[in-house]
Amino acid sequence: MKKFFIFFPFAFALIFIYLFKGQQAGINVLIFNLILLGAIYWSGRLNINNRIQLLLVSGSVISAFMVLIHGSSMAMAADIFSLILLLGFIAAGDIGLLLNGFPAALFATASGPYYYIAETARLTNQKSNGRKVLRFLLVVLAPIVFLMIFTTIYATASPYFNKLTGGLLERLEKFMEALLLYISPIDFWLFVAGFLIFIAFLSGKSHTLLVFLNEKGGMQLFRKRTRYSGRMTNLKTEYRSGVVMLVLLNIVIATMNVLDIYNVWFNFEWNGDYLKQFVHEGTWLLIFSIIISIFIVLYYFRANLNFYPKRKLLLNLALLWLAQNALLAISVGIRNMWYIHHFNLAYKRIGVYAFLLLTLFGIATVIIKIRQRKTHRYLFHYNSLAAYTILICLSFFNWDKIIASFNADRSEKGFFHPEFMVTLNSSALPELMVTTRKIERIEAAQTHKFDYYHEYMSLYYYKERIEQRQRDFINGYSRISWLGWNYADYQAYHQLTDK
Numbered sequence: 001m002k003k004f005f006i007f008f009p010f011a012f013a014l015i016f017i018y019l020f021k022g023q024q025a026g027i028n029v030l031i032f033n034l035i036l037l038g039a040i041y042w043s044g045r046l047n048i049n050n051r052i053q054l055l056l057v058s059g060s061v062i063s064a065f066m067v068l069i070h071g072s073s074m075a076m077a078a079d080i081f082s083l084i085l086l087l088g089f090i091a092a093g094d095i096g097l098l099l100n101g102f103p104a105a106l107f108a109t110a111s112g113p114y115y116y117i118a119e120t121a122r123l124t125n126q127k128s129n130g131r132k133v134l135r136f137l138l139v140v141l142a143p144i145v146f147l148m149i150f151t152t153i154y155a156t157a158s159p160y161f162n163k164l165t166g167g168l169l170e171r172l173e174k175f176m177e178a179l180l181l182y183i184s185p186i187d188f189w190l191f192v193a194g195f196l197i198f199i200a201f202l203s204g205k206s207h208t209l210l211v212f213l214n215e216k217g218g219m220q221l222f223r224k225r226t227r228y229s230g231r232m233t234n235l236k237t238e239y240r241s242g243v244v245m246l247v248l249l250n251i252v253i254a255t256m257n258v259l260d261i262y263n264v265w266f267n268f269e270w271n272g273d274y275l276k277q278f279v280h281e282g283t284w285l286l287i288f289s290i291i292i293s294i295f296i297v298l299y300y301f302r303a304n305l306n307f308y309p310k311r312k313l314l315l316n317l318a319l320l321w322l323a324q325n326a327l328l329a330i331s332v333g334i335r336n337m338w339y340i341h342h343f344n345l346a347y348k349r350i351g352v353y354a355f356l357l358l359t360l361f362g363i364a365t366v367i368i369k370i371r372q373r374k375t376h377r378y379l380f381h382y383n384s385l386a387a388y389t390i391l392i393c394l395s396f397f398n399w400d401k402i403i404a405s406f407n408a409d410r411s412e413k414g415f416f417h418p419e420f421m422v423t424l425n426s427s428a429l430p431e432l433m434v435t436t437r438k439i440e441r442i443e444a445a446q447t448h449k450f451d452y453y454h455e456y457m458s459l460y461y462y463k464e465r466i467e468q469r470q471r472d473f474i475n476g477y478s479r480i481s482w483l484g485w486n487y488a489d490y491q492a493y494h495q496l497t498d499k
Helices: 002-020 027-042 051-070 072-090 098-123 127-157 161-164 168-180 185-203 235-266 276-300 312-343 347-371 376-394 398-410 426-432 437-448 459-477 485-499
Strands: none
Touching: 002 168, 027 051, 027 398, 072 185, 072 312, 072 376, 098 376, 127 161, 127 398, 127 485, 161 276, 185 398, 235 276, 235 347, 276 312, 276 398, 276 459, 312 347, 312 459, 347 376, 347 398, 347 437, 398 426, 426 459, 426 485, 437 459
16 A cells, blocks of 8 residues: 555556557546546545545546547546546545535645655655655755756846856756657656646645635524514515515516517517627526526525515515526527527537526526525535536537537528538538538528628638548548547548548
């Protein structure tokens, strides 16, 4: 165990170089996750009885497997987020809110080297030697390092100082050139990254004070009784204020919803505009509405007003307000549907639906919070879990391939954006190809529907770009190591070559 603790970070750093040097994302990501998770479980740092840690381990393995299948940036992002959060929960084992994993992970990364050195000294059972090592590092090595740093700075800033040091810069340059003959900068930084990642998981620690949100308290709200002061309580004033505000807000949002239902749901007519303002304003309006509803929960239902005997009217108005926010979310979804109908798929348009799904879940938890007198911690806990779950679910799909296929099929119906399409990843290359005959049909349809289409990339130039990307991909695929293999690129390669 001692040798594992002391020497495995170095071995892991070498493995990290082997897995990722000059490689794309593929099976190497899954191998990296399995080795890392196995090592921290073997070291005793991973608590599989902790439901959040188990969820994050599952999320990291699932997203890493999706990287193997799709090789997509979405799956890669889900895996990175999973590992960051897992690091935070391992470093601060007593936290319970998912959001608090981020600051805990940051502090664990910074504290990892210190605790690794300290633990190494302890495991060797040579306290005196450990002190000697630390004394050497602090008294001798640290001053020498800083002396070299500042001497180099002064020699770079002044040729006179450089001459006085006997041409220090020239000597350093020759030393670095000689060193680079044996050590690649890429290898060096990959080694450093792998080493720091491993000791962060192995040794990094955090503190409960380093959190975004307070961990104290449970999910259920309890009444706090105060001694009677002889004056009217403020609860009645707050209650009246809440009723007036919610009545006004419900009237405003009801007007908005009626207009949207009539004009967007059933009688929408596109007038040839971009529709960006139409969708984006609706999204920001939704965000603003959610912020207001959260404000209502955090303020009017923050404490003893939850236990006010006459709160029924205020509660019903709040529930109506939240229901109207849910209706507004559906309206924004329909706006986005019309946007996709006329302008096809894009990442942000998919993201709008993910956000709306999370919003509807958030509204449901707010309703539960009000009716069942839950705390704010309840909201943050379940909504952060929902956000993480949606992120993992998004990694199940190869969105580049879906977008390419969808937009290619509707290239004569919706807006075909060549500048965007040409940037989709290599797995979508088979779907991105267009023939000369199809270009003529697409251009005729696009110029008829969009009088500004001539301002975009020529479809003939688009065809040349895609053909060049296909040639580069086919030539480069044979040079990819098995470590960078993923099924999406494998499938694309055979679709392009088996003709």
